Amino acid sequence: MKRYLQYRIEDFVWDQAFRQWVLLPTRETDARWQQWLAEHPDKVALVAEARAMVQSLQLRELPLSDQEIRYAVQRTLGQARKQQAPFIPDADGPVRRLPFYQHSWFRMAASLILIAGLGLWAWTVQLPSRLSALMRPDFSYDQLTGTRQPMLTETVNRTGKVMPVKLTDGSLVILKAGSRISYVPGFRSREVFLSGEAFFEVTKNPARPFLIYANGLVTKVLGTSFLIRAYPKDPEVIVEVKTGRVAVFAQTDPQASRKMSDRELDGVVLTPNQKIVFERSEVRLSKSLVADPQVVAGPAQRFSFDDTPLPTVFATLERAYGVDIVYDEELLANCPLTAELADQPLFEKLDVICRVIEARYELIDGQIVINSRGCKP
Structure with a gap:
């Protein structure tokens, strides 16, 4: 968005991306513009005036002849380049000249241009169906009260260390250094924008899912704890679950709107x-496993095995770590294991087991798959 630093008011008015944000905002475009304005506070007044101009243009069919349309457009382009004079005196005293964008000829010509431009753009990308399928209303729109929120509440961690952020629903966000979160004031919608990295401990509320938007990925939870890593320049977004269950999907998913509201x-x-x-x-x-799976079962687990059948060993690991272990139960039913595995991480435990039974394991789609020909008698 570097080009916007050189823009004047009329440049914003004719910019398609800017008009799209003003007239047909989405969560992503609103967040992107809010972040840009936060980084360039000297442009806030200019953008506000440009927004007002775009919003004042009424897009409607006008009964004009071709000659009138050509004249209006030519006059618009000519007048837009003139500097606005502050006052023009006359016999009755000083009279303020109206800004060019408040004249009826400007509104009429701009309406025609916007109708043509937006109409072609909407036809090309099938805007109505895509917006209804991919996006809900503007992120700063409170669906519970039916009112638009003036600004997003934003928290930025500039401390150089992790920073806890307590949300009004009781959820806790551990924000990493240099990261930020944004949300509707009051946090009534349970929706958050994340830029950077944060660990979430979400208060359970099945009736109101918690949604996090991060670089095109939507994470939806009812109540759990998890980590999201979504730095703006990173090519990947990573979600790691500690407890509970979460659902993730791309924001461009054709079913994204239904998945968010369900x-x-x-x-x-x-x-x-x-x-x-x-x-x-x-x-x-x-989908895969985290680098160092942790025990998630309630009480401390014992991993001391004495002539224990392998199906029992694998069932113990599944309960302790909350993971699925896929193996041929009939083939390994009579394979015993005697080992003390209390202090090893999960993958080291698996290494020991596989050496004993001359097998190997691999991670497929978030599961542990054991490949074995059976154990020696």
Whole structure:
């Protein structure tokens, strides 16, 4: 958005991306412009005036002849380049000249141009169906009260260390250094924009899902704890689940609107110790396990095995870590294991087990798959 630094008011008015944000805002465009304005506060007044101009233009059919249309457009382009004089005196005293964008000829010509431009653009990209399928109303629109919120509440961590942020619904966000979150004032919608990295502990509320938007990925939860890494320049977004279950899906998913509004978890569902990697350029989701799975079962687990059948060993690991272990139960039913595995991480435990039974394991779609020919008698 570097080009906007050199823009004048009329440049903003004719800019298609700017008009789209003003007239047909989405969560992503609103967040992007709000962030740009926060980074360039000297442009706030200029953008506000340009927004007012765009909003004042009424897009409607005008009964004009071709000659009148050509005249209005030519006059608009000529007048827009003139500097606005502050006052023009006459016999009755000083009279303020109206800004060019408040004249009826400007509104009429601009309306025609906007109708043609937006009409072609909407036809080309099938705007009505795409917007209804992909996006809900503007992020700063409170659906509960039916009112537009003037600004997003934003919290930026400039402390150089992690910073806890308590939300009004009781949820806790541990914001990493240099990261930021934004949300509707009062946080009544349980929706958050994240730029950077944060750990979330979400208060459970099945009736009101919690939504996080991060670089094109939507994470939806009812109540759980998880980490999201979504730095603006990173090619990937990563979600790692510690407890509970979360659902993730791309914001460009044709069913995104339904998935966001539905109370059920829909999309790629993650359970404890699972993670998703969202490749932004290819809009691709890859599910796997976190680098160091942690025990998620309540009481401390014992991993001391004495002639224990392997199906029992694997069931113990599944309960402790909340992961799925896929293996041939009939083939390994009579394979015993004697080992003390209390202090090893999960993957080291698996290494020991596989050495004993001459097997190997691999991670596929967030599961542990054991490949074995059976154990020796």
